[in-house]
Amino acid sequence: xxxxxxxxxxxxxxxxxxxxxxxxxxxxxxxxxxxxxxxxxxxxxxxxxxxxxxxxxxxxxxxxxxxxxxxxxxxxxxxxxxxxxxxxxxxxxxxxxxxxxxxxxxxxxxxxxxxxxxxxxxxxxxxxxxxxxxxxxxxxxxxxxxxxxxxxxxxxxxxxxxxxxxxxxxxxxxxxxxxxxxxxxxxxxxxxxxxxxxxxxxxxxxxxxxxxxxxxxxxxxxxxxxxxxxxxxxxxxxxxxxxxxxxxxxxxxxxxxxxxxxxxxxxxxxxxxxxxxxxxxxxxxxxxxxxxxxxxxxxxxxxxxxxxxxxxxxxxxxxxxxxxxxxxxxxxxxxxxxxxxxxxxxxxxxxxxxxxxxxxxxxxxxxxxxxxxxxxxxxxxxxxxxxxxxxxxxxxxxxxxxxxxxxxxxxxxxxxxxxxxxxxxxxxxxxxxxxxxxxxxxxxxxxxxxxxxxxxxxxxxxxxxxxxxxxxxxxxxxxxxxxxxxxxxxxxxxxxxxxxxxxxxxxxxxxxxxxxxxxxxxxxxxxxxxxxxxxxxxxxxxxxxxxxxxxxxxxxxxxxxxxxxxxxxxxxxxxxxxx
RNA sequence: CGGGGCAUAGCGCAGCCUGGUUAGCGCGACUGGUUUGGGACCAGUAGGUCGGGGGUUCGAAUCCCUCUGCCCCGACCA
Numbered sequence: 001x002x003x004x005x006x007x008x009x010x011x012x013x014x015x016x017x018x019x020x021x022x023x024x025x026x027x028x029x030x031x032x033x034x035x036x037x038x039x040x041x042x043x044x045x046x047x048x049x050x051x052x053x054x055x056x057x058x059x060x061x062x063x064x065x066x067x068x069x070x071x072x073x074x075x076x077x078x079x080x081x082x083x084x085x086x087x088x089x090x091x092x093x094x095x096x097x098x099x100x101x102x103x104x105x106x107x108x109x110x111x112x113x114x115x116x117x118x119x120x121x122x123x124x125x126x127x128x129x130x131x132x133x134x135x136x137x138x139x140x141x142x143x144x145x146x147x148x149x150x151x152x153x154x155x156x157x158x159x160x161x162x163x164x165x166x167x168x169x170x171x172x173x174x175x176x177x178x179x180x181x182x183x184x185x186x187x188x189x190x191x192x193x194x195x196x197x198x199x200x201x202x203x204x205x206x207x208x209x210x211x212x213x214x215x216x217x218x219x220x221x222x223x224x225x226x227x228x229x230x231x232x233x234x235x236x237x238x239x240x241x242x243x244x245x246x247x248x249x250x251x252x253x254x255x256x257x258x259x260x261x262x263x264x265x266x267x268x269x270x271x272x273x274x275x276x277x278x279x280x281x282x283x284x285x286x287x288x289x290x291x292x293x294x295x296x297x298x299x300x301x302x303x304x305x306x307x308x309x310x311x312x313x314x315x316x317x318x319x320x321x322x323x324x325x326x327x328x329x330x331x332x333x334x335x336x337x338x339x340x341x342x343x344x345x346x347x348x349x350x351x352x353x354x355x356x357x358x359x360x361x362x363x364x365x366x367x368x369x370x371x372x373x374x375x376x377x378x379x380x381x382x383x384x385x386x387x388x389x390x391x392x393x394x395x396x397x398x399x400x401x402x403x404x405x406x407x408x409x410x411x412x413x414x415x416x417x418x419x420x421x422x423x424x425x426x427x428x429x430x431x432x433x434x435x436x437x438x439x440x441x442x443x444x445x446x447x448x449x450x451x452x453x454x455x456x457x458x459x460x461x462x463x464x465x466x467x468x469x470x471x472x473x474x475x476x477x478x479x480x481x482x483x484x485x486x487x488x489x490x491x492x493x494x495x496x497x498x499x500x501x502x503x504x505x506x507x508x509x510x511x512x513x514x515x516x517x518x519x520x521x522x523x524x525x526x527x528x529x530x531x532x533x534x535x536x537x538x539x540x541x542x543x544x545x546x547x548x549x550x551x552x553x554x555x556x557x558x559x560x561x562x563x564x565x566x567x568x569x570x571x572x573x574x575x576x577x578x579x
Numbered sequence: 580c581g582g583g584g585c586a587u588a589g590c591g592c593a594g595c596c597u598g599g600u601u602a603g604c605g606c607g608a609c610u611g612g613u614u615u616g617g618g619a620c621c622a623g624u625a626g627g628u629c630g631g632g633g634g635u636u637c638g639a640a641u642c643c644c645u646c647u648g649c650c651c652c653g654a655c656c657a
Contacts, residue, residue, distance in 0.1 A: 009589070009590085009607075009608095010607095011589085011590050011591090011606090011607080012590075012591080012606055012607075012618070013590055013591045013592095013606075014590085014591090015590065015591085015650095016585075016590095016591080016592095016649095016650075017585095017649060017650050018650090019650075019651070027590095028590095034649085036648090036649090037648080037649065037650085090655080090656085091655095092655085092656060108657080109657060138657095140656080140657090142655090142656070143580075143654080143655055143656075144651095144652095144653090144654090144655080144656090146650085146651080151656090157657095159657095198657095208657085210657090219656095302654095315654095410657085413657055415657075443657085445657065463617095481615065481616065482614095482615045482616095484614090484615075485615090512615090513615080514614085514615055514616080514617085514618075514619060515615070515616035515617055515618095516615095516616075516617040516618045516619075517617085517618045517619090518616090518617090518618090519616080519617050519618080520617065520618045521618085523617090532616085534615085534616065535615085536616070544616090552617080
């Protein structure tokens with residue numbers, strides 16, 4: 001490809017809209033262009049990268065027995081009614097009507113569609129296990145797209161679905177997919193990518209692992225133990241929180257004027273936040289009051305809470321609702337309330353601590369020395385469960401070492417779905433005895449654009465991307481400096497054709513301009529290797545060779561044999577990323 | 580959905596507060612010339628419904644109302 005013909009202007013400055021690093025470089029380098037919020041066109045460079053990632057995904061999926069299919073992006077409501085998700089999924093599912101008024105949707109994931117295939121095409125245990133996958137556009141009407149290609153509304157996803165006769169078989173295959181994912185992320189050039197235990201969310205099912213590319217711009221917060229044995233998303237992370245256990249003292253009413261927050265109360269009483277109990281009120285999806293009790297220094301983890309309460313929605317409760325059960329906002333506690341009027345959750349940090357400060361359900365008063373076991377008479381219906389948000393340096397439950405906090409981009413997610421879809425959708429197989437059973441399913445996704453945006457987040461310098469050879473849009477950038485010198489241009493043309501004949505993917509900067517602008521563009525293009533032809537080196541019968549990840553260092557090589565040299569370099573570069 | 584910000588040429592910006600020729604600047608693009616190792620220089624050219632609509636005014640990029648779009652923080656999210 002000649003750079004003079006490549007569609008996609010390089011920009012010296014990034015549009016103001018672009019904030020994150022990968023977004024800026026993608027726009028500046030001409031990889032993609034925005035169309036609407038969270039919707040992008042891929043220009044030739046971006047598309048080439050995407051196709052390379054896709055090729056790796058196909059290889060790896062085929063290698064573990066996957067069969068590629070293609071399901072439609074537009075799906076009818078009926079299919080999603082079978083799983084119940086047409087109504088249960090929120091507004092991120094884009095629903096619309098066709099010309100006949102029929103409810104349709106844009107697929108955001110394809111469990112329903114694949115189950116429809118499986119239940120007619122896979123009928124016997126002899127056909128199982130089976131794995132189907134596709135590379136298909138997904139549409140998710142995200143509330144807040146952000147960070148360029150990292151969180152978008154429309155994107156290509158590799159989604160795979162496996163079908164099994166037993167949980168054991170699923171678990172065995174799940175491990176195989178897991179290993180395949182590790183290979184994939186290594187091959188595309190993610191340097192720091194870890195798997196963590198995750199909340200399975202609306203996908204349902206049991207075990208789920210997320211693959212996280214560690215990057216500052218990542219939206220997910222992760223906690224890892226120093227030995228790396230414990231790795232979890234903040235949504236599910238647990239920690240060993242030291243509790244204060246002491247001899248219970250007498251409950252004591254204390255005036256605490258204007259002490260509405262934990263901070264105020266602790267300061268006023270000369271205690272630490274750890275010595276207090278915080279009351280947090282929510283309203284669940286049925287409008288019922290949820291009363292959460294947690295130690296004053298710890299935040300409620302709403303993801304955990306939602307799971308415990310089995311409620312898809314949680315909102316902070318209004319004061320009216322709080323007062324309706326006799327609690328006083330700012331001074332609320334369990335003590336003396338009729339717990340049957342609400343759903344009560346007590347975090348172990350409250351249940352297991354001694355002598356906490358709690359609200360008195362009376363304006364400007366708190367109690368000292370609350371002890372859950374002693375002071376809550378009727379514990380029927382009270383859920384004691386961990387709803388604590390882990391903080392950096394909280395202790396890992398097993399190693400007792402402080403947890404590290406980091407940000408991650410979720411580039412892949414694998415789930416053991418079990419029968420969540422096969423049961424309601426009647427996706428069954430016949431066993432050896434002719435008996436019918438629901439299939440046991442797994443599903444496995446990778447966002448393609450997000451994955452290569454994450455690669456960019458992890459592989460760059462101040463001037464642009466440093467693409468791994470495996471997904472680089474081209475392998476070699478051939479740069480001609482000063483085409484006014486006929487010999488330079490002639491040699492460039494010659495090398496260009498020789499490289500192409502040798503099967504080297506070459507992008508030829510045929511503009512023959514100044515070094516500065518040519519090099520700046522080359523940096524933005526980020527190709528692994530660069531060959532520079534200029535009058536200076538030509539006089540010595542040499543060309544200059546650079547690796548993108550060497551920065552500005554380069555070496556001079558004889559023109560003779562340069563093609564073979566490049567082929568060897570490319571092969572060696574691929575070695576680095578082989579599984 | 581809540582909070583904040585922005586909208587002027589392909590990109591980055593100035594002008595707006597205090598209304599008044601033909602709306603500027605840098606980069607990029609085009610033409611010609613000089614240059615040629617980390618974003619060169621000279622001369623010239625093209626490119627604008629100043630986000631849309633309404634209002635105030637003799638006169639609106641500028642003041643007022645309204646709508647829309649985009650970005651950021653949060654909520655939400657396989």
